[in-house]
Amino acid sequence: MSLRDWGENQSWRMRFAIVILAAGAVLFPARAFADGAGTCTAGTTVRLSAPEASQGSLLLIALKSTKSLAEVQGDWGGRSVPMWRAGSDDARRKGLLGIDLEKHIASVRRDDHVDSAVAEAQAFHELHAPLLDLGWQVDLEKEPGEYGLKITGETASGEKVSCSVKVAVRQGRFATERLQVGTEFVEPNPEQVKRANEERQKLRDIFDRVTPERLWDGPFRVPLDGVTTGSNFGKRRILNGNAGSPHGGADFPAVTGTPVHAAQRGNVALAEELFFSGNTVVLDHGLGIYTFYGHLSEIDVKAGDALEAGAVLGKVGATGRVTGPHLHWGLTVERARVNPLLLVKLLGNSPEVPARKRSLKRRTR
Numbered sequence: 001m002s003l004r005d006w007g008e009n010q011s012w013r014m015r016f017a018i019v020i021l022a023a024g025a026v027l028f029p030a031r032a033f034a035d036g037a038g039t040c041t042a043g044t045t046v047r048l049s050a051p052e053a054s055q056g057s058l059l060l061i062a063l064k065s066t067k068s069l070a071e072v073q074g075d076w077g078g079r080s081v082p083m084w085r086a087g088s089d090d091a092r093r094k095g096l097l098g099i100d101l102e103k104h105i106a107s108v109r110r111d112d113h114v115d116s117a118v119a120e121a122q123a124f125h126e127l128h129a130p131l132l133d134l135g136w137q138v139d140l141e142k143e144p145g146e147y148g149l150k151i152t153g154e155t156a157s158g159e160k161v162s163c164s165v166k167v168a169v170r171q172g173r174f175a176t177e178r179l180q181v182g183t184e185f186v187e188p189n190p191e192q193v194k195r196a197n198e199e200r201q202k203l204r205d206i207f208d209r210v211t212p213e214r215l216w217d218g219p220f221r222v223p224l225d226g227v228t229t230g231s232n233f234g235k236r237r238i239l240n241g242n243a244g245s246p247h248g249g250a251d252f253p254a255v256t257g258t259p260v261h262a263a264q265r266g267n268v269a270l271a272e273e274l275f276f277s278g279n280t281v282v283l284d285h286g287l288g289i290y291t292f293y294g295h296l297s298e299i300d301v302k303a304g305d306a307l308e309a310g311a312v313l314g315k316v317g318a319t320g321r322v323t324g325p326h327l328h329w330g331l332t333v334e335r336a337r338v339n340p341l342l343l344v345k346l347l348g349n350s351p352e353v354p355a356r357k358r359s360l361k362r363r364t365r
Helices: 001-026 113-127 192-206 339-348
Strands: 037-041 045-049 050-053 060-064 069-076 079-085 093-096 143-157 162-169 176-179 236-239 242-246 248-255 260-263 264-274 276-287 291-297 312-315 326-331 335-339
Touching: 037 045, 045 162, 060 069, 060 079, 060 162, 060 339, 079 176, 093 143, 093 162, 093 264, 093 326, 093 335, 113 276, 192 276, 192 335, 248 339, 260 326, 260 339, 291 312, 291 339, 326 339, 335 339
Parallel strands: 050 162, 176 236
Antiparallel strands: 037 162, 045 060, 060 093, 069 079, 069 143, 079 093, 143 162, 236 242, 248 326, 260 312, 264 276, 276 291, 291 326, 326 335
Protein backbone atom coordinates (compact mmCIF):
# COMPACT_ATOMS: atom_id res chain seq x y z
CA MET A 1 0.00 0.00 0.00
CA SER A 2 1.36 3.40 -0.97
CA LEU A 3 1.79 6.14 1.60
CA ARG A 4 -1.00 8.07 -0.12
CA ASP A 5 -3.34 5.08 -0.03
CA TRP A 6 -2.52 4.51 3.63
CA GLY A 7 -3.28 8.15 4.47
CA GLU A 8 -6.61 8.04 2.66
CA ASN A 9 -7.52 4.81 4.44
CA GLN A 10 -6.71 6.31 7.84
CA SER A 11 -8.71 9.44 7.02
CA TRP A 12 -11.71 7.28 6.06
CA ARG A 13 -11.39 5.31 9.31
CA MET A 14 -11.29 8.54 11.32
CA ARG A 15 -14.41 9.93 9.62
CA PHE A 16 -16.22 6.64 10.18
CA ALA A 17 -15.26 6.67 13.87
CA ILE A 18 -16.55 10.22 14.28
CA VAL A 19 -19.88 9.25 12.71
CA ILE A 20 -20.19 6.25 15.04
CA LEU A 21 -19.36 8.38 18.10
CA ALA A 22 -21.85 11.04 17.08
CA ALA A 23 -24.57 8.44 16.63
CA GLY A 24 -23.70 6.96 20.01
CA ALA A 25 -24.01 10.36 21.65
CA VAL A 26 -27.56 10.63 20.31
CA LEU A 27 -28.56 7.10 21.21
CA PHE A 28 -26.77 7.09 24.57
CA PRO A 29 -26.68 10.69 25.87
CA ALA A 30 -24.44 11.67 28.78
CA ARG A 31 -25.99 10.82 32.10
CA ALA A 32 -27.66 13.69 33.93
CA PHE A 33 -26.92 12.10 37.29
CA ALA A 34 -23.90 10.52 38.92
CA ASP A 35 -24.19 6.78 39.52
CA GLY A 36 -23.78 5.15 42.88
CA ALA A 37 -24.36 8.34 44.83
CA GLY A 38 -25.64 6.86 48.08
CA THR A 39 -26.68 3.91 50.22
CA CYS A 40 -30.41 3.23 50.51
CA THR A 41 -32.88 0.75 51.93
CA ALA A 42 -33.91 -2.09 49.61
CA GLY A 43 -35.94 -0.97 46.61
CA THR A 44 -34.80 2.66 46.79
CA THR A 45 -32.01 4.49 44.96
CA VAL A 46 -30.73 8.07 45.06
CA ARG A 47 -28.52 9.95 42.61
CA LEU A 48 -27.08 13.44 42.45
CA SER A 49 -26.55 15.60 39.38
CA ALA A 50 -22.80 15.61 40.18
CA PRO A 51 -20.58 13.50 42.45
CA GLU A 52 -19.23 16.60 44.21
CA ALA A 53 -19.97 20.31 44.51
CA SER A 54 -18.24 23.63 45.11
CA GLN A 55 -19.29 26.59 47.23
CA GLY A 56 -22.13 28.50 45.59
CA SER A 57 -23.28 25.55 43.49
CA LEU A 58 -26.54 23.62 43.26
CA LEU A 59 -27.18 19.88 43.09
CA LEU A 60 -30.32 18.13 41.88
CA ILE A 61 -31.35 15.08 43.89
CA ALA A 62 -33.26 12.22 42.23
CA LEU A 63 -34.89 9.58 44.45
CA LYS A 64 -36.50 6.47 42.96
CA SER A 65 -38.43 3.68 44.65
CA THR A 66 -39.97 0.45 43.45
CA LYS A 67 -43.13 1.45 45.35
CA SER A 68 -45.28 4.58 45.48
CA LEU A 69 -43.92 7.10 47.96
CA ALA A 70 -45.82 9.14 50.52
CA GLU A 71 -43.85 11.61 52.65
CA VAL A 72 -40.17 12.16 51.81
CA GLN A 73 -37.78 14.76 53.23
CA GLY A 74 -34.06 15.43 53.27
CA ASP A 75 -31.65 16.70 55.91
CA TRP A 76 -28.37 18.46 55.11
CA GLY A 77 -26.44 19.10 58.29
CA GLY A 78 -29.57 20.06 60.20
CA ARG A 79 -31.11 21.98 57.30
CA SER A 80 -34.33 20.73 55.73
CA VAL A 81 -34.18 19.76 52.04
CA PRO A 82 -37.74 19.72 50.61
CA MET A 83 -38.53 17.05 48.01
CA TRP A 84 -41.25 17.12 45.37
CA ARG A 85 -42.87 14.56 43.08
CA ALA A 86 -41.06 14.16 39.75
CA GLY A 87 -43.50 14.15 36.85
CA SER A 88 -46.56 11.98 37.36
CA ASP A 89 -44.65 9.08 38.93
CA ASP A 90 -45.53 8.60 42.61
CA ALA A 91 -42.38 6.51 43.05
CA ARG A 92 -39.98 9.37 42.18
CA ARG A 93 -38.97 12.51 44.06
CA LYS A 94 -36.61 15.39 43.33
CA GLY A 95 -34.93 17.97 45.52
CA LEU A 96 -32.42 20.81 45.34
CA LEU A 97 -29.33 20.99 47.51
CA GLY A 98 -27.79 24.46 47.67
CA ILE A 99 -24.13 24.87 48.71
CA ASP A 100 -23.63 28.34 50.16
CA LEU A 101 -20.86 30.66 48.97
CA GLU A 102 -18.77 30.72 52.13
CA LYS A 103 -18.60 30.03 55.82
CA HIS A 104 -17.79 33.53 57.09
CA ILE A 105 -19.81 36.53 55.91
CA ALA A 106 -17.95 39.29 57.67
CA SER A 107 -15.20 39.59 60.23
CA VAL A 108 -16.72 41.86 62.85
CA ARG A 109 -16.18 42.69 66.49
CA ARG A 110 -19.09 42.22 68.83
CA ASP A 111 -18.01 45.22 70.94
CA ASP A 112 -17.72 47.76 68.09
CA HIS A 113 -21.16 48.88 66.88
CA VAL A 114 -19.90 51.22 64.19
CA ASP A 115 -17.42 48.80 62.59
CA SER A 116 -19.90 45.93 62.70
CA ALA A 117 -22.64 48.01 61.16
CA VAL A 118 -20.35 49.06 58.32
CA ALA A 119 -19.32 45.43 57.73
CA GLU A 120 -22.94 44.36 57.65
CA ALA A 121 -23.82 47.20 55.32
CA GLN A 122 -21.05 46.19 52.92
CA ALA A 123 -22.32 42.62 52.91
CA PHE A 124 -26.01 43.47 52.64
CA HIS A 125 -26.40 43.90 48.90
CA GLU A 126 -23.89 41.20 48.01
CA LEU A 127 -25.75 38.55 49.95
CA HIS A 128 -29.33 39.53 49.01
CA ALA A 129 -30.11 37.46 52.08
CA PRO A 130 -30.46 37.97 55.85
CA LEU A 131 -27.15 38.82 57.47
CA LEU A 132 -25.81 37.49 60.71
CA ASP A 133 -26.23 38.87 64.15
CA LEU A 134 -22.84 40.00 65.39
CA GLY A 135 -20.53 37.11 66.13
CA TRP A 136 -23.03 34.44 64.98
CA GLN A 137 -22.06 31.84 62.37
CA VAL A 138 -24.78 30.62 59.99
CA ASP A 139 -24.66 26.84 60.26
CA LEU A 140 -26.28 26.44 56.83
CA GLU A 141 -23.17 27.67 55.01
CA LYS A 142 -20.58 25.11 54.05
CA GLU A 143 -16.82 25.22 54.31
CA PRO A 144 -14.95 22.81 52.01
CA GLY A 145 -15.13 19.23 53.27
CA GLU A 146 -17.38 16.18 53.19
CA TYR A 147 -20.96 16.41 54.41
CA GLY A 148 -23.80 13.94 54.82
CA LEU A 149 -27.20 14.14 53.13
CA LYS A 150 -29.88 12.02 54.76
CA ILE A 151 -33.22 11.29 53.05
CA THR A 152 -36.03 9.66 54.97
CA GLY A 153 -39.68 8.86 54.29
CA GLU A 154 -42.16 6.10 53.77
CA THR A 155 -44.04 4.38 51.00
CA ALA A 156 -47.77 4.68 50.46
CA SER A 157 -48.14 1.39 52.36
CA GLY A 158 -46.24 2.74 55.37
CA GLU A 159 -42.83 1.10 54.84
CA LYS A 160 -39.85 3.20 55.95
CA VAL A 161 -37.31 4.26 53.33
CA SER A 162 -34.00 6.04 53.77
CA CYS A 163 -30.85 6.99 51.88
CA SER A 164 -27.49 8.37 52.97
CA VAL A 165 -25.15 10.28 50.66
CA LYS A 166 -21.72 11.77 51.26
CA VAL A 167 -21.22 15.03 49.37
CA ALA A 168 -17.74 16.45 48.85
CA VAL A 169 -17.74 20.27 48.88
CA ARG A 170 -14.77 21.95 47.19
CA GLN A 171 -13.62 25.50 47.77
CA GLY A 172 -15.12 27.89 45.24
CA ARG A 173 -12.73 29.77 42.96
CA PHE A 174 -13.88 33.34 42.39
CA ALA A 175 -12.23 36.49 41.08
CA THR A 176 -11.55 39.70 43.02
CA GLU A 177 -12.73 43.11 41.84
CA ARG A 178 -11.92 46.62 43.11
CA LEU A 179 -14.67 49.26 42.95
CA GLN A 180 -15.04 52.90 43.96
CA VAL A 181 -18.49 53.77 45.28
CA GLY A 182 -20.00 56.65 47.22
CA THR A 183 -18.73 56.89 50.79
CA GLU A 184 -22.32 56.74 52.07
CA PHE A 185 -22.44 53.09 50.96
CA VAL A 186 -19.35 51.96 52.89
CA GLU A 187 -19.50 54.55 55.68
CA PRO A 188 -23.20 54.80 56.50
CA ASN A 189 -24.38 57.36 59.01
CA PRO A 190 -26.44 56.29 62.06
CA GLU A 191 -29.73 56.79 60.22
CA GLN A 192 -28.54 54.67 57.29
CA VAL A 193 -27.26 52.00 59.67
CA LYS A 194 -30.68 51.85 61.32
CA ARG A 195 -32.37 51.50 57.93
CA ALA A 196 -29.92 48.81 56.78
CA ASN A 197 -30.51 46.81 59.96
CA GLU A 198 -34.28 47.00 59.53
CA GLU A 199 -34.04 45.89 55.91
CA ARG A 200 -31.67 43.10 56.87
CA GLN A 201 -34.19 41.78 59.39
CA LYS A 202 -37.02 42.04 56.86
CA LEU A 203 -35.09 39.93 54.35
CA ARG A 204 -34.10 37.47 57.05
CA ASP A 205 -37.74 36.98 57.99
CA ILE A 206 -38.68 36.41 54.35
CA PHE A 207 -35.98 33.81 53.67
CA ASP A 208 -36.72 32.04 56.95
CA ARG A 209 -40.24 31.26 55.71
CA VAL A 210 -40.60 28.11 53.61
CA THR A 211 -43.81 27.75 51.62
CA PRO A 212 -44.57 24.02 52.02
CA GLU A 213 -45.65 23.44 48.41
CA ARG A 214 -44.08 23.92 44.99
CA LEU A 215 -45.44 27.02 43.28
CA TRP A 216 -43.38 26.89 40.08
CA ASP A 217 -44.68 25.07 37.03
CA GLY A 218 -42.16 24.17 34.33
CA PRO A 219 -38.62 25.32 33.53
CA PHE A 220 -36.91 28.34 35.07
CA ARG A 221 -35.64 31.08 32.75
CA VAL A 222 -33.18 33.96 32.80
CA PRO A 223 -35.15 37.15 33.64
CA LEU A 224 -34.03 39.08 30.53
CA ASP A 225 -35.15 38.15 27.02
CA GLY A 226 -32.42 36.94 24.67
CA VAL A 227 -29.87 36.54 27.47
CA THR A 228 -28.34 33.21 28.49
CA THR A 229 -25.34 34.12 30.66
CA GLY A 230 -24.50 36.47 33.52
CA SER A 231 -21.34 37.43 35.36
CA ASN A 232 -19.78 38.28 38.72
CA PHE A 233 -21.32 35.49 40.82
CA GLY A 234 -19.03 34.84 43.78
CA LYS A 235 -16.66 37.67 42.84
CA ARG A 236 -15.16 39.21 45.97
CA ARG A 237 -15.32 42.98 45.88
CA ILE A 238 -12.99 45.49 47.49
CA LEU A 239 -14.97 48.69 47.94
CA ASN A 240 -12.90 51.86 48.28
CA GLY A 241 -10.04 49.69 49.53
CA ASN A 242 -12.18 47.80 52.06
CA ALA A 243 -12.75 44.07 51.52
CA GLY A 244 -16.42 43.24 51.05
CA SER A 245 -18.34 40.00 50.81
CA PRO A 246 -18.54 37.84 47.68
CA HIS A 247 -21.13 38.85 45.13
CA GLY A 248 -24.20 36.75 45.88
CA GLY A 249 -25.88 36.94 42.48
CA ALA A 250 -25.36 37.13 38.73
CA ASP A 251 -25.19 40.51 36.97
CA PHE A 252 -26.77 41.22 33.58
CA PRO A 253 -25.79 44.58 32.04
CA ALA A 254 -28.72 46.05 30.08
CA VAL A 255 -30.20 49.33 28.95
CA THR A 256 -32.29 51.15 31.55
CA GLY A 257 -35.94 50.30 31.02
CA THR A 258 -35.36 46.77 29.72
CA PRO A 259 -38.25 44.55 30.96
CA VAL A 260 -37.39 42.12 33.76
CA HIS A 261 -39.41 38.89 33.79
CA ALA A 262 -40.27 36.48 36.60
CA ALA A 263 -37.94 33.47 36.35
CA GLN A 264 -40.89 31.22 37.13
CA ARG A 265 -44.28 31.15 38.75
CA GLY A 266 -44.40 32.50 42.31
CA ASN A 267 -45.66 35.00 44.86
CA VAL A 268 -44.13 38.44 45.38
CA ALA A 269 -42.63 38.38 48.87
CA LEU A 270 -41.11 41.88 48.65
CA ALA A 271 -41.40 44.79 46.22
CA GLU A 272 -39.84 48.01 47.49
CA GLU A 273 -36.81 50.27 47.43
CA LEU A 274 -33.92 49.13 49.63
CA PHE A 275 -30.90 51.19 50.60
CA PHE A 276 -28.22 48.99 49.04
CA SER A 277 -30.00 47.04 46.28
CA GLY A 278 -32.29 49.88 45.21
CA ASN A 279 -35.69 48.97 43.80
CA THR A 280 -35.97 45.29 44.66
CA VAL A 281 -38.38 42.41 44.06
CA VAL A 282 -38.20 39.01 45.77
CA LEU A 283 -40.26 36.08 44.46
CA ASP A 284 -41.19 33.04 46.52
CA HIS A 285 -41.37 29.92 44.31
CA GLY A 286 -42.14 27.56 47.18
CA LEU A 287 -40.09 24.89 48.99
CA GLY A 288 -37.52 27.44 50.16
CA ILE A 289 -36.63 28.72 46.67
CA TYR A 290 -36.49 32.53 46.30
CA THR A 291 -35.29 34.65 43.38
CA PHE A 292 -34.08 38.23 43.91
CA TYR A 293 -34.17 41.10 41.39
CA GLY A 294 -32.20 44.24 42.28
CA HIS A 295 -31.39 47.78 41.03
CA LEU A 296 -34.65 48.11 39.08
CA SER A 297 -35.53 51.50 37.61
CA GLU A 298 -39.18 50.78 38.38
CA ILE A 299 -41.25 48.11 40.10
CA ASP A 300 -44.38 46.88 38.34
CA VAL A 301 -45.71 44.54 41.06
CA LYS A 302 -46.58 44.72 44.72
CA ALA A 303 -46.09 42.39 47.68
CA GLY A 304 -48.68 39.62 47.67
CA ASP A 305 -49.10 39.54 43.88
CA ALA A 306 -49.14 36.10 42.26
CA LEU A 307 -47.06 36.02 39.08
CA GLU A 308 -46.98 33.57 36.23
CA ALA A 309 -43.67 32.58 34.67
CA GLY A 310 -42.37 35.33 32.42
CA ALA A 311 -44.57 38.10 33.85
CA VAL A 312 -42.90 41.54 33.78
CA LEU A 313 -42.11 42.54 37.36
CA GLY A 314 -40.01 45.65 36.72
CA LYS A 315 -37.43 47.34 34.50
CA VAL A 316 -33.63 47.30 34.52
CA GLY A 317 -32.11 50.32 36.26
CA ALA A 318 -29.25 51.69 38.31
CA THR A 319 -30.84 52.27 41.72
CA GLY A 320 -29.03 51.50 44.96
CA ARG A 321 -25.30 50.85 45.10
CA VAL A 322 -24.27 50.42 41.46
CA THR A 323 -21.73 51.58 38.91
CA GLY A 324 -24.14 51.36 35.96
CA PRO A 325 -27.51 49.98 34.83
CA HIS A 326 -27.86 46.22 35.18
CA LEU A 327 -30.02 43.52 36.73
CA HIS A 328 -28.70 41.80 39.84
CA TRP A 329 -30.38 38.37 39.89
CA GLY A 330 -29.95 36.23 42.96
CA LEU A 331 -31.13 32.86 44.20
CA THR A 332 -31.46 31.37 47.66
CA VAL A 333 -32.34 27.72 48.21
CA GLU A 334 -33.18 27.06 51.85
CA ARG A 335 -31.18 30.21 52.73
CA ALA A 336 -28.08 29.12 50.81
CA ARG A 337 -26.80 31.66 48.25
CA VAL A 338 -26.16 29.79 45.02
CA ASN A 339 -25.58 30.65 41.37
CA PRO A 340 -29.03 31.33 39.83
CA LEU A 341 -27.91 30.17 36.39
CA LEU A 342 -27.60 26.65 37.82
CA LEU A 343 -31.32 26.69 38.54
CA VAL A 344 -31.97 27.33 34.84
CA LYS A 345 -29.58 24.52 33.93
CA LEU A 346 -30.96 21.93 36.36
CA LEU A 347 -34.68 22.75 36.13
CA GLY A 348 -34.69 24.29 32.67
CA ASN A 349 -35.73 21.18 30.74
CA SER A 350 -36.96 18.64 33.26
CA PRO A 351 -40.63 17.69 32.90
CA GLU A 352 -42.64 18.41 36.03
CA VAL A 353 -46.16 17.62 37.09
CA PRO A 354 -48.08 20.94 37.09
CA ALA A 355 -48.17 22.75 40.42
CA ARG A 356 -51.59 22.87 42.00
CA LYS A 357 -53.30 25.89 40.47
CA ARG A 358 -55.36 26.60 43.55
CA SER A 359 -52.18 27.47 45.44
CA LEU A 360 -51.56 30.49 43.24
CA LYS A 361 -54.05 32.91 41.74
CA ARG A 362 -53.30 33.86 38.17
CA ARG A 363 -52.07 37.39 37.67
CA THR A 364 -52.62 39.18 34.38
CA ARG A 365 -50.73 42.40 33.93
